[in-house]
Amino acid sequence: MKNADENLNDGTITSGENVSYWIDTAPNTSFEKPIRNIETEVLIIGGGIAGLTTAYNLVKAGKKVVLVEDGFIGSGESGRTTAHLTSALDDRYYFLQDTFGKDGAKLAAESHTAAISQIEKNIKDLNIDCSFKRVNGYLFLHPSDDEKNLQKEFKATQNAGLNTGILNRTPGIADGDTTPCLAFYNQAQFHILQYLDGLARAVQSLGGVIYTEARAEKISQEGALVNNYIFSAETVVVATNSPVNDLFTMHTKQAAYRTYVIAGKIPKGKLPYSLWWDTGDAASKWTAQPYHYVRVESFDDTHDLLISGGEDHKTGQSDEEGISESERYEKLEQWTRSYFPVLDEITYKWSGQVMEPVDSLGFMGRNPGDENIYIITGDSGNGMTHATIGAAIISDAILGIKNKYEDLYSPSRITVKTAYDFTKEAANMASQYLDWISSSDLKSTADLKPGEGGIISSGLKKVAVYRDYDKTLKAFSAVCPHLGCIVQWNSDEKSFDCPCHGSRFATDGTVMNGPADKNLKPITVK
Known part of the structure; x- marks a missing residue:
């Protein structure tokens, strides 16, 4: 196992200097580079969980699919996640209920629950060894939050049909016996890059074509230019975390945040395999209130790995709070040790990019203004399930099937109740031009x-x-x-x-x- 400072990347295998635990412990899944022009039914741009799940769904249905990835499989933001699989969304269900109504919040809960089950089914069907486990999740209060909000969220999750319960203690954390929490039962976790490797092999075995180190440019309704070759397609799916085919529209509806992760060994069995989250900093200057998120991953015969994330800020704006990137790791470590004192030396650190939609739900479906271009974006801290939902919505649309979740996640939707957050994020973006x-x-x-x-x-x-x-x-x-x-x-x-x-x-x-x-x-x- 490497020291955190040794887990560095030259920029060829992931989108940053630091290498995540997933990238360090999984095969570097690669395929051929393009060598000629291509014609296909569906061109998918992006080899993360969104693109590969969409490809898998479509090749199973008999569609002719070509997927292109400008790095290697999972080398974008999928390989920099913490791989929580959860229906406990990073914005509260009482907020979703107020924004989308009780029926909308219930659909959101149902879709994320279904996404976890779909991932589990894919793993079983394809016999993928990726450390998948069903686990419980525990939401406990940030010091800035009010205990009444925990009860409020419990009621909202019950209205949404989720399997939750209020506990007077939080298992696994320091002083947990006096810390109440909201338990989300039957959540899950896995090794994301081992899962993506299995999906990629399945796509290829079913007749799909995958190219890596294949950069798509000039994306249009006719296809794209990939490594200067013409890739023509009847339908295009852009699954690149942030859409690269859209100049302006979608980028007024969401904002990019950097989030930080540390990982270190703990004695085997010292903590239960679980997911933990705090409710977020209600006093934060950021519209997307930063929260902490923690899980345990099996490591070897004597140790597990504790993985902890948080300390988010708007991308390119760490100076707004006067806290450098390195200081954010230090703050994250301090917070983690206060709740999980069994943490040993930090052996991994990395950061990732999260797209935060102003109304909390992802944008997955037909790109506004286009007939045959689809997008998956707006992961909002729940990228694994959002991507799986998006793949189902888009696959159904291409196959001519009405998906019950497509209106809720439509990229064209307008949510008037989030106008204040929209204005706040827009003002923040506009103020950045003062850097000139x-x-x-x-x-x-x-x-x-x-x-x-x-x-x-x-x-x-x-x-x-x-x-x-x-x-x-x-x-x-x-x-x-x-x-x-x-x-x-x-x-x-x-x-x-x-x-x-x-x-x-x-x-x-x-x-x-x-x-x-x-x-x-x-x-x-x-």
């Missing part, structure tokens, strides 16, 4: 040490600079090619992140996360 006139974080490239980057002003221009470990200086326009925000340096994952809509770029300027579909423009440095 603000001072830069670097005065001179001479200040840069190997492995460091930053933003520097050159006349009226903003320049993103990075000094490689061989001391070579790289420079790019700091203007995000999506909608013109100024990117910010992420010293933890060693990337340039856009604070407006969450696009992220590697140290060589290559786009790693949408919505941008172009690289940062290189600049010649004298």
